[in-house]
Structures are given as structure tokens and as C-alpha cells.
Amino acid sequence: MLRRDFLSFLAGLAAVAMIPAPAWAGALDDGEAAWARGDLAAAIAAWEAALKVETDPTRRVDLQLRLAGAHRELGAVDIAKGYLDQAEATGLLPARVASDRGLWLLAVGDAPAAEIKLKA
Numbered sequence: 001m002l003r004r005d006f007l008s009f010l011a012g013l014a015a016v017a018m019i020p021a022p023a024w025a026g027a028l029d030d031g032e033a034a035w036a037r038g039d040l041a042a043a044i045a046a047w048e049a050a051l052k053v054e055t056d057p058t059r060r061v062d063l064q065l066r067l068a069g070a071h072r073e074l075g076a077v078d079i080a081k082g083y084l085d086q087a088e089a090t091g092l093l094p095a096r097v098a099s100d101r102g103l104w105l106l107a108v109g110d111a112p113a114a115e116i117k118l119k120a
Contacts, residue, residue, distance in 0.1 A: 027053075031066065044070045061087045065100050072107050080104055095120075 031046035044067060051063040068083035084104055088097050102117030 028063075035066075035070070040070050040074050044074075057090055058092050061090050061092045061097070065093070065096060068100055068104065072104055077104065077108050080107070 027046045027050035031043045031050065034040075034042035034046060047063050047067050047070070051060060051067065054060050054063060064083045064087040068080040068087070071077070071080040071083065081104060084097065084101055087093070088101070098117050098120050102114045102120075105111075105114035105117060
């Protein structure tokens with residue numbers, strides 16, 4: 001009796017282990033790990049892969065903001081602006097978008113406008 005219960009328990013664990021994680025989950029984690037070790041190119045690649053398959057609008061905005069920040073760090077402010085514009089167009093996460101827009105304005109040298117955005 002005990003052995004049969006244990007075997008069915010193991011079979012259940014094996015079945016759960018076979019359930020694939022969503023595609024974006026691995027890419028998001030890979031991007032976080034790459035960001036933590038300072039590999040911006042790998043982080044960008046992972047987050048772009050996650051963005052391609054993500055369907056939730058809030059998660060898409062989160063990924064767009066992560067990508068904007070990574071591109072800003074690389075000095076690609078035009079690409080960062082594109083991701084910020086996409087995120088802002090959704091109307092989701094307005095405080096976070098405004099904060100990231102303020103950081104972008106600082107990166108391009110517009111301190112007065114950045115101050116306004118960051119205070120908002």
C-alpha cells in the first residue's frame with residue numbers, strides 16, 4: 001500500500017515536471033541574469049525574445065521599459081525612445097513610464113524636462 005502511494009506520488013511529480021514553462025518565463029529570467037552580470041547585449045536579446053511571445057499588455061510594457069533601460073545604458077537613446085514611446089502609448093504603468101522617460105531625458109541631456117518627469 002505505502003509503496004503504491006509513493007509510486008503514484010512520483011508519477012505525479014514527473015507529470016508536473018513535464019509541463020513546459022511559458023516561453024517568456026525563461027527569456028525573462030535569462031534577461032535578468034544577464035542584466036545582473038552586466039551583459040546588456042544578452043539581456044536585450046532575452047527580453048526581445050520574451051516580448052515577441054508575450055500577450056499580456058502589462059507584461060509587455062514591463063519588457064518594453066526593461067529594453068528601453070538597457071538600450072539607454074548602451075547609449076542607443078533612439079532605440080530606447082522607441083520602446084518608451086510604445087510603452088507610453090498603452091497608457092499602462094504611467095508612473096513607471098514617466099520615471100523611465102525622465103531617465104531617458106537625463107541621458108539625452110535635457111535636465112529641466114527630466115526633472116519635471118521625475119517629479120511627476
